[in-house]
Amino acid sequence: MCWRDRSSTGFKARAKGLERGAMDQPAPAPSPVLSLAEIEQTRAMIAPYVVRTPVHDWRGREIEALLAPGTRVNLKLELFQQSGTFKARGAISKMLRLTPEERARGICAVSAGNHAIAAAYAADALGTTAKVVMMGSANPARVAACKALGAEVVIAPDGKTAFEMVEAIARDEGRSFVHPFEGPYTALGTATLGMEWLEQVPDLEAVIIAIGGGGLCGGASAAIKLLKPDCQVFGVEPTGSDTMYRSFAQGSPIDHAEVLTIADSLAPPFALPYSFSLCRANVDDIVLVDDDQLRSAMGLLFREMKLAVEPAAAAATAALVGPLRDRLAGKKVGVLVCGSNMDFDTFERHIRAVS
Amino acid sequence: MIEPVRPIALADIEAARARIAGTVLRTPLVRLDLGPGGPDIRLKLENLQPTNSYKIRGATNAVARLSGAERAQGVWTVSAGNAGQAIALAARAAGIACTVVAIDSAPRTKLDRMAALGARVVPVPYDVAWEAVTDHAFEGMEGRFIHPFDNHDFISGHATMGLEILEDAPDTKAVIAAIGGGGLITGVGSAIKALRPEIRIFGAEPETAAPYALSRREGGPRRFPDWEASFVDGAGGHSVIERMWERMLPIVDGAITVSLDQTRQAMRLLADKARVIAEGAGALSPAAALTGEAGEGPIVCVISGGNVDLAKFCELIGG
Numbered sequence: 001m002c003w004r005d006r007s008s009t010g011f012k013a014r015a016k017g018l019e020r021g022a023m024d025q026p027a028p029a030p031s032p033v034l035s036l037a038e039i040e041q042t043r044a045m046i047a048p049y050v051v052r053t054p055v056h057d058w059r060g061r062e063i064e065a066l067l068a069p070g071t072r073v074n075l076k077l078e079l080f081q082q083s084g085t086f087k088a089r090g091a092i093s094k095m096l097r098l099t100p101e102e103r104a105r106g107i108c109a110v111s112a113g114n115h116a117i118a119a120a121y122a123a124d125a126l127g128t129t130a131k132v133v134m135m136g137s138a139n140p141a142r143v144a145a146c147k148a149l150g151a152e153v154v155i156a157p158d159g160k161t162a163f164e165m166v167e168a169i170a171r172d173e174g175r176s177f178v179h180p181f182e183g184p185y186t187a188l189g190t191a192t193l194g195m196e197w198l199e200q201v202p203d204l205e206a207v208i209i210a211i212g213g214g215g216l217c218g219g220a221s222a223a224i225k226l227l228k229p230d231c232q233v234f235g236v237e238p239t240g241s242d243t244m245y246r247s248f249a250q251g252s253p254i255d256h257a258e259v260l261t262i263a264d265s266l267a268p269p270f271a272l273p274y275s276f277s278l279c280r281a282n283v284d285d286i287v288l289v290d291d292d293q294l295r296s297a298m299g300l301l302f303r304e305m306k307l308a309v310e311p312a313a314a315a316a317t318a319a320l321v322g323p324l325r326d327r328l329a330g331k332k333v334g335v336l337v338c339g340s341n342m343d344f345d346t347f348e349r350h351i352r353a354v355s
Numbered sequence: 356m357i358e359p360v361r362p363i364a365l366a367d368i369e370a371a372r373a374r375i376a377g378t379v380l381r382t383p384l385v386r387l388d389l390g391p392g393g394p395d396i397r398l399k400l401e402n403l404q405p406t407n408s409y410k411i412r413g414a415t416n417a418v419a420r421l422s423g424a425e426r427a428q429g430v431w432t433v434s435a436g437n438a439g440q441a442i443a444l445a446a447r448a449a450g451i452a453c454t455v456v457a458i459d460s461a462p463r464t465k466l467d468r469m470a471a472l473g474a475r476v477v478p479v480p481y482d483v484a485w486e487a488v489t490d491h492a493f494e495g496m497e498g499r500f501i502h503p504f505d506n507h508d509f510i511s512g513h514a515t516m517g518l519e520i521l522e523d524a525p526d527t528k529a530v531i532a533a534i535g536g537g538g539l540i541t542g543v544g545s546a547i548k549a550l551r552p553e554i555r556i557f558g559a560e561p562e563t564a565a566p567y568a569l570s571r572r573e574g575g576p577r578r579f580p581d582w583e584a585s586f587v588d589g590a591g592g593h594s595v596i597e598r599m600w601e602r603m604l605p606i607v608d609g610a611i612t613v614s615l616d617q618t619r620q621a622m623r624l625l626a627d628k629a630r631v632i633a634e635g636a637g638a639l640s641p642a643a644a645l646t647g648e649a650g651e652g653p654i655v656c657v658i659s660g661g662n663v664d665l666a667k668f669c670e671l672i673g674g
Contacts, residue, residue: 054383059405061471079630080385124391141627148390299665306402306632306661344626348669 085339517546564591
């Protein structure tokens with residue numbers, strides 16, 4: 001998701017209201033602490049609709065020169081997930097919990113990017129319809145991807161209006177709102193990623209996961225700590241969107257953030273309580289990377305891993321060779337390439353802008 | 356002495372797999388998502404290997420098979436770029452001296468990387484290099500020659516990729532791999548045909564260097580008369596070498612020729628849709644899949660390499 005526009009408290013209240021509405025479903029909500037049984041159940045439920053994404057050890061001259069001696073890196077290539085992003089896991093998980101009547105009425109979502117595509121994919125995969133509100137600033141390739149998946153796309157002039165529009169759609173059309181990051185079913189979806197990764201690479205000693213709203217990091221870190229409590233979990237945020245970092249410092253989710261980063265997928269205008277509490281309980285530390293570090297990591301992934309990813313997908317790599325380099329010395333480190341929906345021309349513009 | 360051609364047996368492939376595990380990576384197989392109704396194309400991402408091409412498979416296996424006496428003498432090879440990097444890396448890891456007779460028109464980055472990996476690089480024109488691979492000889496070279504395609508151990512190493520493909524995609528109907536000398540397709544195809552003979556194997560070549568398609572049409576190994584250099588510098592030979600024709604004969608079901616434009620478009624499509632960067636040779640197989648000549652799929656395309664720098668890549672796919 002991306003909210004380039006500044007949020008207001010009213011904006012936040014509406015978002016919370018929508019999520020509360022979603023949580024008032026008749027089915028009992030899982031407890032705030034995820035259990036392995038719930039994660040495994042979710043994994044079985046979503047398995048027909050998502051991919052077990054590949055992992056790949058990163059060996060190359062350039063990366064080895066950048067790391068402290070003895071550090072080994074394993075990449076979880078979640079960008080090869082259905083819809084190109086981890087968000088398909090949460091969207092499918094959430095939508096499978098809707099009643100048949102709710103599902104038949106369709107879903108709605110608001111996002112400038114990955115979540116919109118994932119919601120469109122999930123609706124198509126589950127045989128229902130999606131109406132997604134996207135900001136006018138959204139990358140045209142992302143809008144086209146949603147339409148190709150059969151979603152109805154409504155363009156909003158700004159983030160605030162977008163939330164008003166999706167709220168109206170939910171109310172007037174009876175569509176269920178699928179939140180971009182907040183809520184237990186979304187977290188159970190992303191938790192399947194953590195479980196899968198530790199099965200694929202049991203000797204991981206630390207992982208690095210990007211934080212936007214914290215839905216990915218909260219769910220994945222919860223699973224990792226359940227399965228392997230001594231595996232360190234590091235969150236990474238852009239300096240221009242350090243919402244969770246400041247929420248940690250404050251001890252509660254901050255309700256208003258000025259965001260300014262090239263990583264538009266990691267730029268929510270506020271933190272929300274469920275994702276905050278999952279991250280707080282399971283993340284050892286959060287580090288920050290700036291736009292130039294993101295661009296450098298994109299270049300590194302291009303040269304050595306032959307991937308042309310959006311800035312958010314390079315955040316964990318930027319932390320690996322930047323602020324976490326020395327702390328991870330000698331460890332086996334998992335780096336999550338969380339997803340990427342960006343055309344090559346945009347990639348090129350980003351990478352040529354290294355200042 | 357050049358050893359006679361013999362089939363790449365499943366036992367050779369399995370032995371190679373055990374030998375190279377630890378150095379060579381098991382690469383991911385991912386879907387190229389072209390949206391609802393698109394063909395079912397999967398990408399075998401050999402561009403993620405160390406040195407960013409599949410050649411490390413064969414190089415590691417061939418170096419591991421050397422005797423102690425051979426190691427002491429060092430190795431040499433002939434390369435357009437990717438084989439040289441892979442053999443240089445495998446030789447360095449084994450503590451063996453390495454010389455690469457390299458095509459002087461190869462991209463600077465490929466030549467520099469061979470040197471950075473400790474190889475002595477001897478640049479020669481394309482014609483001279485092609486003569487060396489045909490003759491298995493080059494004046495002044497010492498030590499064991501590791502042929503960049505016509506070598507049983509080298510091909511057996513590449514064949515390990517075929518085992519991985521079948522494990523990851525048992526529903527595969529066709530596999531497409533680029534043809535330069537023919538080592539890659541012989542390797543992958545040998546593994547696949549040994550286990551699943553009904554799966555069809557196609558070779559892909561650029562229209563500017565398509566001796567294999569010509570040879571198939573005419574029923575024997577031929578020289579391509581109008582050969583032109585292009586950005587597809589990692590595939591497309593001057594001719595099909597007799598011994599490689601013999602190796603490919605029982606393995607390959609068809610040849611697909613693609614234009615340079617189709618290849619560029621495939622490079623762009625991979626970058627836009629899968630965020631994957633392929634060099635020219637690496638994009639031949641998806642370009643071939645998109646012609647429809649290999650059927651509806653599932654088609655596995657071997658993305659053989661990704662050694663292209665950002666400026667060159669942008670120039671190729673731009674506009």
